[in-house]
Amino acid sequence: MVPYYPKNGWWRFVVRSVLRLSDMDGKNKTTAYNDGFLKNAQAAEGMKKSTGLRPVFIDFNRFNFKTAREQGKMLKVLAIFIRVIRGIFKARNIYHQEINTVKHLNTTADDNFWDSVRRKGNELGISLIGFAPVDEKLMCTNDQFGHITRLYSNAIVLAWEMDYNAIEAIPGFEVGIDGIKTYAELGDATNALTEFIRKQGHGAIACHPLGDVIILAAMGVRAGLGTFGRNGLLISKEFGPRQRVSMIATTASPLPPPDKAIDHFQDINDYCSKCGKCIRSCPSGAIRETPLRIDAYDMMSCVDAKKCIQYFYEFNSCGVCIKTCPFHSLGYDRLMRHREVPLAAAS
Numbered sequence: 001m002v003p004y005y006p007k008n009g010w011w012r013f014v015v016r017s018v019l020r021l022s023d024m025d026g027k028n029k030t031t032a033y034n035d036g037f038l039k040n041a042q043a044a045e046g047m048k049k050s051t052g053l054r055p056v057f058i059d060f061n062r063f064n065f066k067t068a069r070e071q072g073k074m075l076k077v078l079a080i081f082i083r084v085i086r087g088i089f090k091a092r093n094i095y096h097q098e099i100n101t102v103k104h105l106n107t108t109a110d111d112n113f114w115d116s117v118r119r120k121g122n123e124l125g126i127s128l129i130g131f132a133p134v135d136e137k138l139m140c141t142n143d144q145f146g147h148i149t150r151l152y153s154n155a156i157v158l159a160w161e162m163d164y165n166a167i168e169a170i171p172g173f174e175v176g177i178d179g180i181k182t183y184a185e186l187g188d189a190t191n192a193l194t195e196f197i198r199k200q201g202h203g204a205i206a207c208h209p210l211g212d213v214i215i216l217a218a219m220g221v222r223a224g225l226g227t228f229g230r231n232g233l234l235i236s237k238e239f240g241p242r243q244r245v246s247m248i249a250t251t252a253s254p255l256p257p258p259d260k261a262i263d264h265f266q267d268i269n270d271y272c273s274k275c276g277k278c279i280r281s282c283p284s285g286a287i288r289e290t291p292l293r294i295d296a297y298d299m300m301s302c303v304d305a306k307k308c309i310q311y312f313y314e315f316n317s318c319g320v321c322i323k324t325c326p327f328h329s330l331g332y333d334r335l336m337r338h339r340e341v342p343l344a345a346a347s
């Protein structure tokens with residue numbers, strides 16, 4: 001325990017204050033954010049806007065940091081939180097600059113440009129990069145920290161591998177910290193790649209991995225990084241469900257052509273449809289046996305997000321649905337090599 005650390009200490013005050021400060025549109029938790037940062041309506045013409053999708057609000061005040069205090073890890077937690085918040089604020093600043101600058105909505109990009117984006121992404125440590133048009137139906141009305149309400153039409157979707165050993169250590173407090181650290185690292189890399197693209201003369205808006213601008217996993221699927229698992233997560237061949245996702249919306253056009261066949265992930269879908277291990281092991285019963293269809297947005301909802309986040313409030317971390325997925329524990333290659341092995345044996 002850190003002796004100078006009062007129960008409702010300064011760190012909680014700092015984090016709460018920063019988060020409140022971020023709510024500078026003056027909207028409350030349940031209200032969709034407006035275009036509070038938009039000062040030049042002409043600049044936003046032709047940009048994409050949410051058609052009404054509302055994600056579940058995450059109340060950071062409800063997380064319980066007792067274990068961190070008891071283990072004397074609060075300074076570590078605080079340092080990671082500050083890095084995350086700094087990344088979100090940086091993304092928000094970029095958005096302010098973009099949203100108020102009148103741009104040509106399509107800036108021509110050739111193969112050399114896209115190659116340079118891939119190279120820079122790799123340099124920054126980004127594990128996977130894909131491309132897809134932005135779908136307004138996947139955009140959310142209440143991006144609670146960044147307050148991003150408009151996006152350019154094209155998306156560069158980024159994935160960052162989470163540490164294998166950290167996932168293996170689930171459940172545990174350290175895993176929660178590592179999860180937040182991954183958000184911070186990917187957030188910083190996303191901002192850096194966004195600045196790189198802006199310097200080439202294209203409009204670009206960073207969507208931080210901890211933001212609610214758009215359903216990032218769905219954009220990952222659209223961009224050909226993987227497919228949806230029954231746990232509602234992006235499952236890639238490289239890492240299974242073990243990655244965080246972020247995005248950059250850009251004016252750069254045309255996007256590179258898709259490099260994967262339509263049925264590229266069919267074997268994962270087939271396996272997943274018979275497995276169901278994450279459903280059985282979810283401690284809060286949040287993963288639906290039969291996904292809920294949401295007609296208005298033409299999408300399926302695999303996870304009851306309220307049940308899932310409630311579990312996070314109580315225990316500070318989870319990720320059991322990542323750890324138990326055979327595409328994490330065994331990996332795609334081993335699973336497919338032994339496809340004839342009965343599912344029970346594989347698990």
Ligand code: SF4
Binds near residue numbers: 284285287308319
């Ligand atoms: S994170 Fe935990 S509670 Fe949430 S869906 Fe996955 S297993 Fe269930």
Ligand code: SF4
Binds near residue numbers: 231272327
């Ligand atoms: S645990 Fe099984 S059912 Fe769940 S996402 Fe992974 S493969 Fe699919």
